[in-house]
Amino acid sequence: xxxxxxxxxxxxxxxxxxxxxxxxxxxxxxxxxxxxxxxxxxxxxxxxxxxxxxxxxxxxxxxxxxxxxxxxxxxxxxxxxxxxxxxxxxxxxxxxxxxxxxxxxxxxxxxxxxxxxxxxxxxxxxxxxxxxxxxxxxxxxxxxxxxxxxxxxxxxxxxxxxxxxxxxxxxxxxxxxxxxxxxxxxxxxxxxxxxxxxxxxxxxxxxxxxxxxxxxxxxxxxxxxxxxxxxxxxxxxxxxxxxxxxxxxxxxxxxxxxxxxxxxxxxxxxxxxxxxxxxxxxxxxx
Numbered sequence: 001x002x003x004x005x006x007x008x009x010x011x012x013x014x015x016x017x018x019x020x021x022x023x024x025x026x027x028x029x030x031x032x033x034x035x036x037x038x039x040x041x042x043x044x045x046x047x048x049x050x051x052x053x054x055x056x057x058x059x060x061x062x063x064x065x066x067x068x069x070x071x072x073x074x075x076x077x078x079x080x081x082x083x084x085x086x087x088x089x090x091x092x093x094x095x096x097x098x099x100x101x102x103x104x105x106x107x108x109x110x111x112x113x114x115x116x117x118x119x120x121x122x123x124x125x126x127x128x129x130x131x132x133x134x135x136x137x138x139x140x141x142x143x144x145x146x147x148x149x150x151x152x153x154x155x156x157x158x159x160x161x162x163x164x165x166x167x168x169x170x171x172x173x174x175x176x177x178x179x180x181x182x183x184x185x186x187x188x189x190x191x192x193x194x195x196x197x198x199x200x201x202x203x204x205x206x207x208x209x210x211x212x213x214x215x216x217x218x219x220x221x222x223x224x225x226x227x228x229x230x231x232x233x234x235x236x237x238x239x240x241x242x243x244x245x246x247x248x249x250x251x252x253x254x255x256x257x258x259x260x261x262x263x264x265x266x267x268x269x270x271x272x273x274x275x276x277x278x279x280x281x282x283x284x285x286x
Contacts, residue, residue, distance in 0.1 A: 011114030015192035032078040092136035121188035121222035131157035149178040176203040190219035
């Protein structure tokens with residue numbers, strides 16, 4: 001038997017039931033009760049694996065109230081598994097409130113990792129950029145959604161969102177509007193299910209792809225928007241290089257760059273970067 005007085009945070013399949021782990025099945029069989037987002041949905045999962053267990057409803061509308069009741073049971077020495085309808089609890093799903101209260105009360109919380117749509121999507125996307133920011137669901141309101149995207153616009157990592165089918169068209173329109181049509185997006189739709197789809201394109205082309213086939217507007221989405229590609233600095237013309245070298249020989253770097261910008265009308269940042277390169281090269285040759 002597993003130790004008592006433990007809350008197990010158990011990941012369940014996001015589609016394909018075979019994705020449940022052996023450890024998760026062992027935990028679900030041996031705990032005293034299972035706290036579930038939707039008891040009917042979890043009953044189907046448990047029945048599939050021949051598990052019969054007491055179920056407690058813990059969803060977004062009663063999570064605070066249920067957390068207190070679960071804590072009483074845990075303090076009494078019972079072990080409880082916390083699950084949601086699909087994936088990992090607390091990741092754009094109920095569960096974080098319960099875990100927070102239980103941990104603050106000094107009760108042991110044990111993660112039982114498994115399926116997660118965001119990780120599944122990233123792993124099969126082929127995106128090579130380092131790092132990602134998982135935002136979850138954007139606001140349902142258009143104005144609030146655009147404000148949220150504005151705050152994320154300057155991020156230099158892949159942005160990951162969840163989106164529902166009834167909002168996918170307006171969401172993509174706002175992504176293109178705020179982040180720009182040249183950013184690359186990967187759609188990961190209906191992960192691990194029969195009609196699983198991966199498709200990549202520029203944001204400016206995404207809406208047309210969705211509208212061309214209404215079947216692609218169905219199901220749950222993970223949207224992965226890559227960071228903007230850094231543009232290479234334009235080559236500095238030879239005459240500007242000559243001017244910059246002359247100025248650097250007589251003046252401090254910032255002053256030389258300022259004068260070179262005024263004289264050549266080139267971008268200050270480009271001249272500054274080039275001036276730094278010249279300074280570094282001269283140090284190596286000394």
